[in-house]
Amino acid sequence: MLRLPSNFARGLTSTLGACLLVAANSAAQAPSPATTAATHEVVDEAGRSIRVPLSPARIISLAPSLTETVYALGLQDRLVGDTDYCDYPPEAQKKPKVGGAINPSLEEIAALHPDLVLVTKDFNRLETVRALEALGIPSYAIDPHTVADILSSTHKLADVLGAPDAGKTLENELHQRLAALQTKLAGIPPRRVLFIVWTEPLISIGKQTFIADALREAGAVSIVESEQSWPQMNLEEVVRLQPDYLVFAASHSSGAERDFDVLAGRPGWDILQAVQNRRFAVISEAVNRPAPRIVSAIEELARQLHPEVFREASPPSKDVPAAKPAPADRTSSSSLTIPITPSSAAKELACAR
Amino acid sequence: MNTIARSPLASPDRPNANTDVRLSVEQVSYAYSPNPSQAPIFTLEALSFQAKPGEIVAVLGPNASGKSTLLKLISGALQPLSGRIFLNNFVIHSLPTKTRAQRIALVQQESTLIFPSLVWEFVLQGRHPYGRSLRFESESDIIIAKNALAQVGALHLSDRPMDKISGGEKQRVILARALAQQPLLLLLDEPTLHLDIGAQVDLLDNLRRLAAENRYSVVVVTHELNLAGEYADQVVLMQKGKCLRVGSPAAVYQRELLEQVFQAPLSVVIAPSGRPRVTLFSNT
Amino acid sequence: MRPLTLGRLFLRCGILAIILFIVVVIALKLGAVQVSLYGLGRDLIHVLLGRSNAISTEYGMVVINIRLPRILLGIFVGAALAVAGTSFQALLRNPLADPYVLGVSSGASVGAILALIVENHLALSPAFAGLVTPVGAFLGAALTIGAVYLLGRHNGQIDSSTLLLGGIITASFLQAVINFLMSTVLGGNLRGASYWLMGDLSTPQPRSLLYVLGIGFVIAAGAIYTTAADLNLLLAGEKEAMHLGVDVRRVRIVVYLAASILTGLAVSVSGTIGYVGLLVPHVMRLVFGSDHRMLLPAAALGGAIALVIADTLARTVVAPSELPVGAVTAIVGAPLFIYLLRRRLA
Numbered sequence: 012m013l014r015l016p017s018n019f020a021r022g023l024t025s026t027l028g029a030c031l032l033v034a035a036n037s038a039a040q041a042p043s044p045a046t047t048a049a050t051h052e053v054v055d056e057a058g059r060s061i062r063v064p065l066s067p068a069r070i071i072s073l074a075p076s077l078t079e080t081v082y083a084l085g086l087q088d089r090l091v092g093d094t095d096y097c098d099y100p101p102e103a104q105k106k107p108k109v110g111g112a113i114n115p116s117l118e119e120i121a122a123l124h125p126d127l128v129l130v131t132k133d134f135n136r137l138e139t140v141r142a143l144e145a146l147g148i149p150s151y152a153i154d155p156h157t158v159a160d161i162l163s164s165t166h167k168l169a170d171v172l173g174a175p176d177a178g179k180t181l182e183n184e185l186h187q188r189l190a191a192l193q194t195k196l197a198g199i200p201p202r203r204v205l206f207i208v209w210t211e212p213l214i215s216i217g218k219q220t221f222i223a224d225a226l227r228e229a230g231a232v233s234i235v236e237s238e239q240s241w242p243q244m245n246l247e248e249v250v251r252l253q254p255d256y257l258v259f260a261a262s263h264s265s266g267a268e269r270d271f272d273v274l275a276g277r278p279g280w281d282i283l284q285a286v287q288n289r290r291f292a293v294i295s296e297a298v299n300r301p302a303p304r305i306v307s308a309i310e311e312l313a314r315q316l317h318p319e320v321f322r323e324a325s326p327p328s329k330d331v332p333a334a335k336p337a338p339a340d341r342t343s344s345s346s347l348t349i350p351i352t353p354s355s356a357a358k359e360l361a362c363a364r
Numbered sequence: 365m366n367t368i369a370r371s372p373l374a375s376p377d378r379p380n381a382n383t384d385v386r387l388s389v390e391q392v393s394y395a396y397s398p399n400p401s402q403a404p405i406f407t408l409e410a411l412s413f414q415a416k417p418g419e420i421v422a423v424l425g426p427n428a429s430g431k432s433t434l435l436k437l438i439s440g441a442l443q444p445l446s447g448r449i450f451l452n453n454f455v456i457h458s459l460p461t462k463t464r465a466q467r468i469a470l471v472q473q474e475s476t477l478i479f480p481s482l483v484w485e486f487v488l489q490g491r492h493p494y495g496r497s498l499r500f501e502s503e504s505d506i507i508i509a510k511n512a513l514a515q516v517g518a519l520h521l522s523d524r525p526m527d528k529i530s531g532g533e534k535q536r537v538i539l540a541r542a543l544a545q546q547p548l549l550l551l552l553d554e555p556t557l558h559l560d561i562g563a564q565v566d567l568l569d570n571l572r573r574l575a576a577e578n579r580y581s582v583v584v585v586t587h588e589l590n591l592a593g594e595y596a597d598q599v600v601l602m603q604k605g606k607c608l609r610v611g612s613p614a615a616v617y618q619r620e621l622l623e624q625v626f627q628a629p630l631s632v633v634i635a636p637s638g639r640p641r642v643t644l645f646s647n648t
Numbered sequence: 649m650r651p652l653t654l655g656r657l658f659l660r661c662g663i664l665a666i667i668l669f670i671v672v673v674i675a676l677k678l679g680a681v682q683v684s685l686y687g688l689g690r691d692l693i694h695v696l697l698g699r700s701n702a703i704s705t706e707y708g709m710v711v712i713n714i715r716l717p718r719i720l721l722g723i724f725v726g727a728a729l730a731v732a733g734t735s736f737q738a739l740l741r742n743p744l745a746d747p748y749v750l751g752v753s754s755g756a757s758v759g760a761i762l763a764l765i766v767e768n769h770l771a772l773s774p775a776f777a778g779l780v781t782p783v784g785a786f787l788g789a790a791l792t793i794g795a796v797y798l799l800g801r802h803n804g805q806i807d808s809s810t811l812l813l814g815g816i817i818t819a820s821f822l823q824a825v826i827n828f829l830m831s832t833v834l835g836g837n838l839r840g841a842s843y844w845l846m847g848d849l850s851t852p853q854p855r856s857l858l859y860v861l862g863i864g865f866v867i868a869a870g871a872i873y874t875t876a877a878d879l880n881l882l883l884a885g886e887k888e889a890m891h892l893g894v895d896v897r898r899v900r901i902v903v904y905l906a907a908s909i910l911t912g913l914a915v916s917v918s919g920t921i922g923y924v925g926l927l928v929p930h931v932m933r934l935v936f937g938s939d940h941r942m943l944l945p946a947a948a949l950g951g952a953i954a955l956v957i958a959d960t961l962a963r964t965v966v967a968p969s970e971l972p973v974g975a976v977t978a979i980v981g982a983p984l985f986i987y988l989l990r991r992r993l994a
Contacts (some may be wrong), residue, residue: 095969110968113843114850117714118680119968136843137767138851141778145852146713243831439891465893478741478883479938484649489881493893498874500941501651510649522649545892 053171056154056164057132063149066173067126073112073139076300077129077153077168078103083303084169084177092123099297099304117142127151129168131301133240155301157224158309162186165303185306189228192313195320196230202316204231204292205244205254205285210274213244221301229312231256250282256316257283257291260298260308267293292316378453386581387415387438387549392447394433407433410447411607413600417548417579420572422586422596424616426626430605431585432553438583439551440464451549465493469542471535471552480527483537487513490544512543516570532563539567543574550575550582556591564588568595589626589642593617601625613640652939660936664949668723671953675719675960680967714852721849721917722959723952724861726924728914730951731869733925734932734944735907738879739900740808746926747911750796750815752789754822756915759788761829761841778854781844782916789912792818797904806900847921847974849959857917864913868906869948875899876940883938921974923981924951924958930988 050062071092072078078097081090092107094115109119112134120128120143128143132154140150151171155161162182169178206226208214216222217237226233234252235242261267275286285291292315297304314321390412395404408430415421423431436442438449440456449456451467459467469490490512491505501509513519516536521529529537535555542550552571556564572595575582586592592599592613599616601608603625609616617640619632629645650656677683732747740749747753763784770780799814800806830841878899881889890896911925932946955973958980962973 108968110970114848114970114972116680116963116968116970117850117852118963121714122681142852441887441890461890461895462893465891468891470888470891472885472888478743479933481880481884481938484651485880485937485939486884488651489884489892492877492881498877498941500653500657506649506651 053151055150055152056167057152059152061149061151063151063171064126067171069123069125070127070129070172071109071120071123071125072097072129073109073115073150074129074131074134075099075112076131076134076302078106079300079302079304080165080168081129081172083181084165084172084174086169086172086174086177089172091125092120113139115139117146120148121146127171129153153301155221156219157221158189158228158305159224161221161301161303161305164301181303185303188306188310192228192310196313196317199230199317199320201227201230201232202255203234203252204256204258204316205234205249205252206258206260208241208260213246213249214241215244216240217242221305222298225298225305225309226258226312229309230317231258231312246279250279253283254285255290257285258312259291259293260296261293262296264293267291377455377458378450383453384416385414386417386452387421387583388450388453389413389434389438390447390450392434392437392444392449394430394437394442394445407605408437409606411600411602412447413598413607413610415549415581415583415598417581418575419597420575420582420584420595421598421600422584422592422613423600423602424586424589424592425602426587428604429602429625431587431602433605434600434602435470435551435553435583435585438549439468439470462493465545467547468549468551469545469547471538471542471550471555473554473557477526480525482522483518483524483526483529484509484513484522486526486537487541487544490541493545508546509540509544512540513537515543515574516540531558532560532566535559535563535567536570539570543578548581550580552582552584554585554587556586556588564591571595589617589622593640593642614638617642652942657942657945660942661945661949664946664953668949668953668956671956672719672723675722675956676715678960678964679715680963717852717858718849718959718963719956720858721853722956724858724865725849725914725918725921726928726951726953726955727869727948728865728910728951729921729925729955730928730932730947731872731944732907732910732914733951734929734940734947735872735879735903735910736925737929738883738940739903739907740812741883742808742812743930744926745812746922747907747914748819748920748922748925750811750908751792751819751822752796752908752911753915753920754819754826755792755795756785756789756912757826757845757920758822758829759791760785760844760916760919761826762788764841764844765829779857782853782857785916786912789908789915792822793905793908793912796908805897806904811904843972844919846972847919847977849918849921849955849973850963850970853917861913861917865910868910868913869944871902871906872910873941873944875902876944879903879940880938919974921955921977923977923985924955927981927984927988928954931984934988934991 049065051065052060052062054060068089069091070081070086070089072081072090073094075094075097078090078093079099081087082100082103087102090103090106092109093103094112095108095110096112097103097106107119107123109123110116113136117139125148128148128150130140130150130152132152135152140152143150151168153164153168155164162185165185166178166182169175169181204226206216206222208216215235215237216233217235217239218233219238220240223233223235234249234254235244257271259267259270261270271289271291274280275289280286292312294308294311294315295304298308298312391410392408392412393406393410394408395406397404411434413421423434425431433442437444438456440459443457451459456464456468487509488501488505491501491509494505495501510519510522513522516539518533518536518540521533521537526534526537539555550571555567559567568591571582571584574580584592584596594613596613598610599613600610601616601621608621608625614634617632619630622630622632622642631643631645633641633643635641673685676688677685729747733745736745736747736749737743739745760781763781766784767780796811796815796818797806799818800811802810826845878889878894881892881894882896882899886896914921928951929943929947932943932950936942936946955977958976959973962971962976965971965976
């Protein structure tokens with residue numbers, strides 16, 4: 012009678028696997044090609060200490076907001092890759108793509124030989140950052156929670172990228188615009204608003220998000236008190252709080268009007284005074300991205316919420332990156348509110364991107 | 365037919381007893397408690413009988429007479445409450461499972477096969493008690509399995525899947541698996557239940573022949589009066605857990621006794637062969 | 649009558665291993681970065697022989713550090729899931745059983761999500777950081793294994809139908825816990841959790857973890873293999889198996905524990921990848937029959953082949969994006985399942 016030692020067939024697979032593992036192990040211990048450029052240590056906004064070249068020449072951005080910021084700083088020539096969702100400015104769509112923000116292709120990233128990868132703590136996954144670390148590719152994370160954070164993030168990012176002047180200029184310009192806005196809005200009570208991320212289920216933004224802070228800068232205050240980032244709201248609670256305005260972020264304002272009408276027809280929503288009086292504001296999706304363009308979105312919102320302050324409005328400001336022309340940024344249409352009649356000066360159709 | 369010689373048994377529990385008797389059931393009883401607070405229910409009251417090599421014993425009785433319990437006790441699945449059961453002077457219940465499987469083979473209605481195997485694979489399972497867990501079957505195992513199939517006349521079914529053969533054929537294949545175990549004792553639980561009369565006679569003819577040729581002791585649980593009468597060498601008549609009589613069919617098949625056990629009007633006639641034949645009457 | 653012999657087993661497993669090897673080579677070649685197989689082979693041999701330390705940077709870093717570990721992970725997870733699926737189908741006497749039916753994967757998911765939550769509050773050194781999620785997942789799996797075992801006992805031993813019921817109830821309860829955690833505690837940070845739950849091989853695992861997985865697989869799968877002949881008998885009927893000398897109680901416990909551990913290991917690194925554990929055993933049964941001494945190794949190799957193919961498709965079909973590998977197995981698996989079902993009924 013035959014006596015069979017156990018795991019014979021398994022041994023086959025295991026041996027195969029073991030050979031490959033050994034090869035992988037020894038090969039992987041090969042040092043990655045040393046960078047000849049000088050490097051320095053920086054601490055990113057997630058508290059990580061990373062070593063980057065003084066002036067990174069090949070950058071990959073893993074978040075649309077970071078792509079926008081890089082363009083705003085005028086450093087787009089150094090951007091060698093971005094995600095499928097990086098669509099602003101339009102030229103960004105022509106850059107080599109590495110996949111989504113959550114599941115980028117590690118191979119694509121590695122094949123582009125970047126010096127530095129830019130990520131955001133909120134949007135990207137920790138696993139991606141760790142995987143890049145294991146490959147010897149440093150990543151720099153931003154983590155802004157307020158509009159002021161966004162400005163300083165931009166400045167710090169410019170420093171890390173070796174273009175401190177561009178950063179300072181941009182930051183100053185944005186700062187001035189915000190300060191001007193604050194002056195205009197001084198003394199005016201803020202509007203109470205509900206910022207709607209999604210209608211079914213009803214999802215809004217929490218106090219700690221930069222969007223909530225952006226609302227504040229625009230002369231508004233979010234009625235949502237939650238600590239979560241994307242809290243799901245109870246419609247009854249919203250009715251109890253009766254916001255003055257509903258705020259949507261959309262890419263096309265005409266679409267937003269239609270969406271609002273659909274929403275107004277749903278049961279329960281018509282109890283809201285904001286719905287009955289058609290008080291809603293539509294701003295560009297830039298408000299969702301912690302990038303310089305958020306300041307334009309803030310200005311848009313302020314215009315819609317406090318039109319009386321902007322009667323003698325100056326022409327809408329543009330996103331001006333340092334020393335490079337940028338596409339004009341147009342404001343979205345304002346809503347009809349009673350008793351204020353639509354002002355021709357404030358009414359411009361837009362296709363915010 | 366080849367019966368491969370088997371190694372002599374190790375020292376028995378009763379070395380000096382009668383070596384002519386293969387199976388000895390001695391004052392065996394069984395009871396169980398459905399729950400701890402209730403008094404135990406006796407499914408089997410003390411009974412005894414013996415079986416020699418080559419003998420067929422029929423355990424006969426109506427439903428719920430304790431027949432199945434008796435079979436489980438003999439097979440070693442249950443431990444008797446009192447008394448002991450000896451197989452060639454070894455206490456059955458204290459044998460290790462593998463050894464027991466080498467000496468006692470059970471033929472039952474088999475449950476539905478989830479992943480049906482082929483007939484020869486099924487019969488080869490009977491060789492399982494003879495090897496270590498991981499071994500593959502040897503040449504002698506295959507020969508024994510083939511012989512077993514031949515002895516039940518099912519060799520032509522070897523390559524068929526188990527779910528593609530008839531009920532009678534399946535019964536034969538199950539018997540073949542039992543034979544492949546090369547047992548000393550064959551236990552059958554109501555083997556004729558789903559068979560037509562031709563298949564029933566077939567099966568019992570086979571059993572009688574095999575018992576004689578291979579010197580098996582066979583214990584068949586049944587409620588078929590005439591089959592038991594025709595084929596059994598001994599009958600154990602049971603009712604409600606009690607053994608009423610043990611003996612040859614002619615001795616056990618007394619009209620009043622049978623009528624009392626089976627609760628039906630009967631008549632018993634002894635045929636020229638000496639075997640009793642039982643006829644049923646209707647009440648009208 | 650062609651009984652299984654050692655020679656036949658080797659031959660068939662050898663063929664499957666060759667197929668696996670070819671699939672691995674193709675998988676190494678396909679991807680975002682062009683790879684020259686000749687150059688790769690030459691470099692690998694040099695490395696194995698210890699002749700050179702570095703691999704030319706053209707493709708070496710990509711292939712060795714990204715693709716190869718991913719392929720190895722696919723081999724391990726595919727083999728583990730297929731072996732676990734085969735074992736559960738035998739243990740529960742149910743052709744619809746898969747590795748997740750007893751709730752092990754739901755327990756692992758709960759563990760992983762809790763680990764994700766805890767991780768946000770801990771500042772761990774990089775050496776440990778990558779281990780929190782898999783360890784959390786495995787702990788969740790282990791606790792579930794214990795709980796379902798206690799639920800599945802009847803008269804002191806594991807009973808197939810009770811076990812199945814206990815497992816389904818546990819799985820469903822844990823799913824509710826997952827939904828609760830995802831909607832409240834995690835709040836909006838669902839991306840990481842849902843990505844994990846979909847089944848994903850793209851996250852590189854720490855090397856130490858890969859070794860643990862390999863050893864765990866060999867031990868658990870080996871333990872199941874020792875009961876292979878017993879499983880054949882068990883499937884023909886429990887009482888009969890007992891009378892044929894099978895220690896039913898021991899076999900049940902060994903198979904239950906080992907198969908659950910395999911599932912737990914697989915799920916803790918890859919999330920819940922479906923259809924592999926369910927279908928690979930059936931396909932292998934069609935080809936090789938139900939003898940578990942052949943079926944178990946065949947399922948292991950077949951599962952590895954299937955998952956490496958699925959993962960390669962997942963990362964190449966919509967390049968540069970990736971599909972979650974669970975989606976690919978579902979798209980291929982569902983029609984295959986319908987086909988097998990009809991064939992069985994015919």
